[in-house]
Amino acid sequence: SIQQLKSGTNIVGELPIHLKVRDGSEWKKNKDQILNYCIQEMNKKDNKNVVILHDGASCFKDVGKDLKRLIKDKTVIEYPSNEGKKKDIQNIKDFIEKDDHILFTKTEYFNGCEASNIVYLNYYGSGIRNSLMRGVKNLILVDVDNYTKISGMKEDKRFYWTKL
Numbered sequence: 001s002i003q004q005l006k007s008g009t010n011i012v013g014e015l016p017i018h019l020k021v022r023d024g025s026e027w028k029k030n031k032d033q034i035l036n037y038c039i040q041e042m043n044k045k046d047n048k049n050v051v052i053l054h055d056g057a058s059c060f061k062d063v064g065k066d067l068k069r070l071i072k073d074k075t076v077i078e079y080p081s082n083e084g085k086k087k088d089i090q091n092i093k094d095f096i097e098k099d100d101h102i103l104f105t106k107t108e109y110f111n112g113c114e115a116s117n118i119v120y121l122n123y124y125g126s127g128i129r130n131s132l133m134r135g136v137k138n139l140i141l142v143d144v145d146n147y148t149k150i151s152g153m154k155e156d157k158r159f160y161w162t163k164l
Contacts, residue, residue: 014045016132016139018153022160023145024059024123030159032070035063037158038119038140039071039102045138048116049095050074053107053134057123059144064104071102079105110134122146 021027021034042050052067054060064078075098077091095101107120118135123144132139132150141153 014138016135016141016150016153017041017156018148018150019140019142019156019158020160021142021144026159027059027144031063031066034142034159035066035070038142039067039074041140042117042119042138046117047099048137049099049101049103050117050119051110051115051134052102052104052119052121053110054104054121055124056106056108057121057144059123060121063121067102067104074100074102076102076104079103079109107134122148 019034019038021030027034038052039050052063054063064076067076075094077095079092080088081091092103095103103115114134114136116135116137118132118138119140119142120132120135121142121144123146125146125148132141141148141150
């Protein structure tokens with residue numbers, strides 16, 4: 001018989017992935033690979049838009065620009081943008097109404113919302129549970145320099161010890 005693991009979230013879809021990254025230098029060195037991996041995993045599972053949340057750590061401040069550079073087949077939206085409130089509202093409207101979008105924002109701006117596909121970039125470790133509960137189908141927790149233990153998530157350490 002196959003033992004079914006208890007889920008650490010309310011995700012109805014796939015078993016959530018806990019992608020462990022050893023530390024900030026490992027994140028910096030492999031950021032492009034990690035972001036590409038997360039988007040490809042989401043694309044395999046679902047064609048819905050992806051939300052990438054982050055906890056506000058300084059190592060994630062340029063991820064929106066990195067996504068725009070790396071992902072050419074989707075529209076990347078950063079919220080808030082530096083283009084003003086009117087543009088922010090239009091970007092969010094486009095994200096909700098159109099396909100092939102990625103929204104990159106701080107978890108505090110997404111509080112109370114839900115999405116089918118969420119990638120959560122975590123460095124500080126506080127408020128993880130609330131942020132993880134935003135995902136309703138597919139979830140990847142990218143855990144940098146943290147020792148978070150969440151039962152029911154599939155641990156992936158491919159970026160934990162990379163060769164120099």
